Amino acid sequence: MSVFVLLGAFLAFLFLSPALALKTVTVQGNSLLPTEQVQRALQPLVGRPLTTIADDDVAGLLADRPEVADVDVVALPPSEIVVTITERVPVAVLQTGDVLSLIDQDGLVIGTAANQAEARLPLIDGGSEAVNSAVFSTVTSVLSVLPENVLAQLDHASASSIDSVELKLLNGQTVFWGSAESNVAKARALEALLLMPPKEPPIGVFDVSTPTAPVTR
Known part of the structure; x- marks a missing residue:
């Protein structure tokens, strides 16, 4: 087996490794939308490898929340993501x-x-x-x-x-x-x-x- 095949297999293992499965969702930037509601909405992501979670995945799960204008997701290996929410501003x-x-x-x-x-x-x-x-x-x-x-x-x-x-x-x-x-x-x-x-x-x-x-x- 070539070095490149082994390297590819190793990278694939890291990318999908259960060791990088999401366990903790930390939420910041929110004031209108309760943190508990964000974490509950993002429950479908728990258990997925951090490397497969993107901003669009989080935004899609919060799409029905009118308070949310934008989201930014940062992965903190081995098992945490930090979700920064930009809320709409009431006037x-x-x-x-x-x-x-x-x-x-x-x-x-x-x-x-x-x-x-x-x-x-x-x-x-x-x-x-x-x-x-x-x-x-x-x-x-x-x-x-x-x-x-x-x-x-x-x-x-x-x-x-x-x-x-x-x-x-x-x-x-x-x-x-x-x-x-x-x-x-x-x-x-x-x-x-x-x-x-x-x-x-x-x-x-x-x-x-x-x-x-x-x-x-």
């Missing part, structure tokens, strides 16, 4: 009856919340039908650029047209955003305005529709 809440659904920028429902205070996200006016409105993507594109500390201060978001996005803060103040143009600059301007010391009389409206020259009134 708002939709209310249908008593149910509060967390949605991402694309309007995909990726979880639920017991109440809005727990979600720490703004409510988009219009209930579940809001995702079908012409202005929905405009509103969510605005919310997606806001830092967490600003999102947590919002009560709800609305728009009567693509040029008239408005945000209402929990304290009753209003933010006139305007269109979805220059969203990043507007987000920075709003964050700076919210850090200003309180004024007398109190500010009622923050207008960041022109982010280079924001106005309060």
Whole structure:
């Protein structure tokens, strides 16, 4: 038997060796999707050689989980894989009856919340039908650029047209955003305005529709 045949047989043995069978699934990067649910979904992989497990295998078993945007799998011989999950980011809440659904920028429902205070996200006016409105993507594109500390201060978001996005803060103040143009600059301007010391009389409206020259009134 030639050296090459022996080498091939040895490599094949290593590739499919029971010594490299998966026993442990470690999950990281997740916050919306419980680790136990990920491990339960990946049970069909247990016992398979690490060398035969790819990102697509894991992604396929998690395909029905709306929280998951992407996965990365690293094998740690002899028997462990580390699954890093990139989750979709919730930007708002939709209310249908008593149910509060967390949605991402694309309007995909990726979880639920017991109440809005727990979600720490703004409510988009219009209930579940809001995702079908012409202005929905405009509103969510605005919310997606806001830092967490600003999102947590919002009560709800609305728009009567693509040029008239408005945000209402929990304290009753209003933010006139305007269109979805220059969203990043507007987000920075709003964050700076919210850090200003309180004024007398109190500010009622923050207008960041022109982010280079924001106005309060």
